[in-house]
Amino acid sequence: AASALLGELEYDVRAATVNTFGGGTNELQRELIAQFGLGMPRPVR
Incomplete structure (x- = not known):
């Protein structure tokens, strides 16, 4: 039972890391399309 819990915990940690990179x-994509597809200026950050 403990190994199943650790496996589930590992899955949750990995999923949380992926979700942080998925934001934005x-x-x-919109900025790249605007800049390269439509020739608009690069957005200010």
Whole structure:
């Protein structure tokens, strides 16, 4: 039972790490399309 719990904990930790990188993907794609596809200036950050 303990090994199953550790496996579930490991899965949750890995999923949480992936989710932190997933944020902002839509905004980045929009900026790239605007900049390279439409020739608009690079957004100020």
